Amino acid sequence: MSKDITIQVIDRNGVSHNVIVPTDMELNLMEICKASNLPVEGICGGMALCASCQCYIESAHKLPVKSDDEEAMLAEAFYVKENSRLACQIQLQPNLAGLVVRLAPEG
Numbered sequence: 001m002s003k004d005i006t007i008q009v010i011d012r013n014g015v016s017h018n019v020i021v022p023t024d025m026e027l028n029l030m031e032i033c034k035a036s037n038l039p040v041e042g043i044c045g046g047m048a049l050c051a052s053c054q055c056y057i058e059s060a061h062k063l064p065v066k067s068d069d070e071e072a073m074l075a076e077a078f079y080v081k082e083n084s085r086l087a088c089q090i091q092l093q094p095n096l097a098g099l100v101v102r103l104a105p106e107g
Helices: 029-035 068-076
Strands: 004-010 016-022 054-057 084-086 100-103
Touching (some): 016 029, 068 084
Parallel strands (some): 004 100
């Protein structure tokens, strides 16, 4: 049985998009953004090797701790903030219903 959630993605122009996400397909936030035609590059294909999918978590959701690879990529990225994450490293689960993210500027 599919458990869909809705998340909010704010694009680089400040426009908010409500995106319905199936949580039974084990997709990450980068894949959902790309499938929704939102401007996320994901050049490395989701391997935490490029930071082209950087986003800012704007809701109070509890996310898994950043991996060493994610920390390393964010240390080299532009426009990094305390709430920066790589969208490719955020698996969308039912507990993330209502998640609000803002896409980081292109670096």
